[in-house]
Amino acid sequence: MSTTITARVATTSGRPLDGAVMTVMSQAGEQRAIVRADAEGMVRAADLEIGTYTVVVTAEGYQPTARVAVVSGPGSLSLGEIAAVRAGGAPVPAAGHYEIDPGHSIIEISVRHFGIATIKGRFADFTGSIDVADDVERSSVLAEIKTASIDTENQTRDDHLRSDAFFDAEQYPVAQFRAGQVRPATDETWSLTGTLTLRGSEVPVALEMTYLGTVDDPWGGRRAGFRATGTLKRDDFGISFDDKLLSGVAQIGSTATVTLDVQAVHTSN
Structure with missing residues (x-):
């Protein structure tokens, strides 16, 4: 039996960040999953065994965000909403x-x-x-x-x-x-x-x-x-x-x- 980790990736104002990438790493540093967010910002990494994982969310122009996910049994584990912070602050047009x-x-x-x-x-x-x-x-x-x-x-x-x-x-x-x-x-x-x-x-x-x-x-x-x-x-x-x-x-x-x-x-x- 396996577990699916889910999350919604959004900006700090709540806009879904489609195209964001979620990478799931084992405690040994092995990559167990890499998935891309859909139009609603949803990411799903399936077929994960019991254990502790580091979940890293990345998106162009945003700071990487990490979470720890503890999988204790089969089913689905939700990390809720992960807010991505823009790198370098709010963008601006040329003067x-x-x-x-x-x-x-x-x-x-x-x-x-x-x-x-x-x-x-x-x-x-x-x-x-x-x-x-x-x-x-x-x-x-x-x-x-x-x-x-x-x-x-x-x-x-x-x-x-x-x-x-x-x-x-x-x-x-x-x-x-x-x-x-x-x-x-x-x-x-x-x-x-x-x-x-x-x-x-x-x-x-x-x-x-x-x-x-x-x-x-x-x-x-x-x-x-x-x-x-x-x-x-x-x-x-x-x-x-x-x-x-x-x-x-x-x-x-x-x-x-x-x-x-x-x-x-x-x-x-």
Whole structure:
């Protein structure tokens, strides 16, 4: 009878690390198994006899991680989740000025509706730039969003959101996000802190940001990808719409989640 050792390999933020390699060594230093993680980060080393093993997980760009596994009988032994720490800290793009490409970027906002579902909308009209400093913590971001460009795929709802009950797009046509503080959060994420100006209110906002890599595009440009998420409280911006159902549940949640998937083109050093 034999035992299977299993584990899930992920980054410190919980993203599955597919392609990671798990090597199982006996106390005598003999290699008993070597397996690669699947798309969910799962690794399985089968046909192991009773004994004590050293399990080493490796992945390109990450520090090796070791665990001890004691196999005492047949069946399956789970090592749980193994968090791989990126070597050298969170990655960053090359220093320089980047212009956000609106045609290949998304700014999405989502709120709870009736307490049982989520409504999502996107802003279709926005511009922005990212300045990556040699000292990355001195980098800055500036983005401007046309509030009237909200699109939830429902005209009646969109008109309501543009009204003075929500964005008041006629009086405040532009929302601005300006950030100048970047700090490492985990081995692959950054904390981006700035100010969001909406409906005339300036509110501190923190986003968790991940740099997704840099590629050469078909038009001769060099572009970087970023993903950022954060939570906003609508009361902070004077949006107090609070119609409730007879049960007391608010029609619209008091907080909104903002998600940005951004491509930015490197324009100068």
